[in-house]
Amino acid sequence: MKAVGLQPGSDTLERIVAADSVLTMIKTDQPEVLVEQFRHVARRSGQSVYVWYPDKGLRSLREGDVRVPGCRGVGDTFRYVMQSMHFGIYLMxxxxxxxxxxxxxxLRQLERRGAEYVRRIVLLGNDEALMKSVEAKASMIETEMEGGRPRLRDGRWVV
Structure with a gap:
């Protein structure tokens, strides 16, 4: 697992897209802050960014939290990503x-498919068992959100 530091002002989307793996793990205690950052990026740029929650399933951040049918579970969401024919970032x-x-x-099947379309699954959180189960397959980004609540300035998050 390759660990990269993440400051609130850095360009998180570019790091995820440039990652060597389909799967990225962002270790954070504040996943909602990152989801809001991605929501803003998705609406402003028109990029396809989705978020998955255990109780809500997969939803489009760009389209105002529109639910994606048939994506309630983790495996269902992975299958949806595999069948997708366009760029997409999938926050979980x-x-x-x-x-x-x-x-x-x-996940192995997604990795083998290659780079015909950029699709990235991003696991947000700090669950140790989850991190251990994906460490050989994932790029790792660690957040360092100190010094208060981040704010958006000129398209970048600053503290």
Missing amino acids: VGVRGALNRAEQTL
Whole structure:
């Protein structure tokens, strides 16, 4: 797992897109701050950015939290990403514990598909079991959000 520091003012989207892996793990205690940052980027740029929650399923941040049908579980969401034919960033908040065998198989299939379309799955959180289950497959980004609540200035998040 490659660890990269993340400051609130850095360009998170570019780091995720440039990552060597389809899967990125962002270790954070404040996933909602990052989701709001991505919501703003998605609406401003028109990029396809989605967020998944265990109780809500997959939703489009660009389209104002429109639900994506059939994407309630982690595996369902991975299958949706695999079938997608366009650029997309898929944030996943609240995934707990190690990925099961079927979910890990889907990730391997996504990796093998290559770079025909940029699709990235981003796990947000700090669950140790989850991090251990994906450490060989994921790029790792660690957040350092100290000094107060980040604010948006000229398209960048600053503290």
